[in-house]
Amino acid sequence: MALQGNPNEELRLFQTGEHPCGYWPDRQARDLVLDPQDARLGALYPTALGWGFRRSGDLVYRPHCAHCHACVPVRIPAERFLADRSQRRCLARNADLECRVVPAERTEEQFALYQRYLGQRHANGGMDNHGPHEFDQFLIGSWPHSRFLEVRAARIDDQRGRLLAVAVTDVTEQGLSAVYTFFDPDEQARSLGTYAILQQIAWAQREALPHLYLGYWIRGHRKMDYKRRYQPLEAYDGRRWVDFGALPDSP
Structure with a gap:
């Protein structure tokens, strides 16, 4: 083909x-x-x-x-995004955290967090035995223009805070693409997955990039339904990008 x-x-x-x-x-x-x-x-x-x-x-x-x-396929038009009340609460709850964009290069600290995340959030999901090679192959690859968005606890006495989350993000002229996010499974109350997406939207806005691509919303799948909470949201209907609400049978 x-x-x-x-x-x-x-x-x-x-x-x-x-x-x-x-x-x-x-x-x-x-x-x-x-x-x-x-x-x-x-x-x-x-x-x-x-x-x-x-x-x-x-x-x-x-x-x-x-x-x-x-x-x-769904994406967020970055400049038009409006956080809802729940998302604003998430930002306020995590106001003590620090974010920075770093090169997409594996560190021991990142890899240890990745293993903890998979072990507790995706046990028996086929990725349990991922080692350093699989980390590089799956998240970094050989050609993408990727960066890691690190989320850390606040500094103490000028010492870098504990790593809480990493959002693997591709950077293109079309916008940012949220490839994969892993986070500390013991920090569930912080809603770090939501927080990472909100920080990626803010990153796209700072860089005047038009979209944040979120991968696939899956109709009828409870774990993937969170993506429609980011509004406005656009969906690809197989020919063009349309407003998510214009999809046939969209919720």
Whole structure:
């Protein structure tokens, strides 16, 4: 399968075989994948975001299931975002935290937090045995323009505070893409996942980047429903980006 991104350059797409769905255990899934061997993949990635694709490691993919269309690409128009009351409370609750953007390079501290997060939040989820190599392969890859947004407790006596969360974020001219976030599972009351997204929106606003891409909202999936709480929200309907509320059967 091929797409024309440039009149003189063909972009090759592959369809994977069926594999177990990561969200619905009773379903099989398939993906469209941009040619992993294409040397232009890093340059094509921003355009692919606009087509509803997402990155996992060096793989750029989009769900393409024959009998299920629950996965819907969504993004936040950064300048138009308005925090609701719950999100404002989250920001106030975490006003003591410090955020900084750092290079996407694994540290022992980050890796230890990643292992704790997987062990407590995603036990038996297939990633339990991730080591340093898998961390680099899954989160960093070889070509993406990524950064880590670190969230830390406040400094004490000029000493850097304890690491509480890391939001892996791709930076493109299309906007930021929220790739993956892991956080201290013992700090549940802080709602660090929500806080990380709010900080990524603020980052996009500071850099005058138009969007924060959130990956896929999954119709009917309780754990993925949180994404529709960020408003306004745009969804990709397979041809163009539309207001989330304009989707057929959207909540």
